[in-house]
Amino acid sequence: MIKDQLIPLLVKESEIKYVIKKSSNNYLCISTANLKFLDVSNYVQAGCTYDQFLAAWGVEERKSFFPYEWLDSFEKLSHRTFPLYDDFHSTLKGYNTLEGQRGGLTLGHERYDTLKRMFEEEGWSIRDWLVHYNNAGNSK
Numbered sequence: 351m352i353k354d355q356l357i358p359l360l361v362k363e364s365e366i367k368y369v370i371k372k373s374s375n376n377y378l379c380i381s382t383a384n385l386k387f388l389d390v391s392n393y394v395q396a397g398c399t400y401d402q403f404l405a406a407w408g409v410e411e412r413k414s415f416f417p418y419e420w421l422d423s424f425e426k427l428s429h430r431t432f433p434l435y436d437d438f439h440s441t442l443k444g445y446n447t448l449e450g451q452r453g454g455l456t457l458g459h460e461r462y463d464t465l466k467r468m469f470e471e472e473g474w475s476i477r478d479w480l481v482h483y484n485n486a487g488n489s490k
Contacts, residue, residue, distance in 0.1 A: 415448050415461060416483050427477040432466045435459070
């Protein structure tokens with residue numbers, strides 16, 4: 351998904367040491383002097399979720415929640431208003447990701463309130479929140 355942007359950037363910014371391709375559209379590894387990019391989906395059992403992957407490696411932190419389908423334009427990155435509860439609905443999964451498949455409405459609203467409170471207390475834009483979301487747990 352990001353290879354169209356990642357590979358040209360790597361070529362421009364640093365020398366690629368090696369590339370291991372699984373197929374014409376699937377890379378197992380891209381390595382530079384400072385980075386080794388591994389597509390983890392090639393190293394886990396089919397159907398393994400991100401939460402299952404973290405649990406298998408003993409990571410206590412869990413994936414957070416983000417309204418992927420709501421973020422449909424670059425302009426929304428500068429919004430300073432937290433998305434609505436219903437914006438967390440996933441047509442791919444068929445349910446509101448805050449509720450989870452079995453979490454229910456109460457848990458969904460608790461998660462929403464926690465995320466919204468953090469967003470507002472930090473004074474974030476959507477871009478700031480996305481950076482936090484993508485970096486969460488990476489310091490361990």
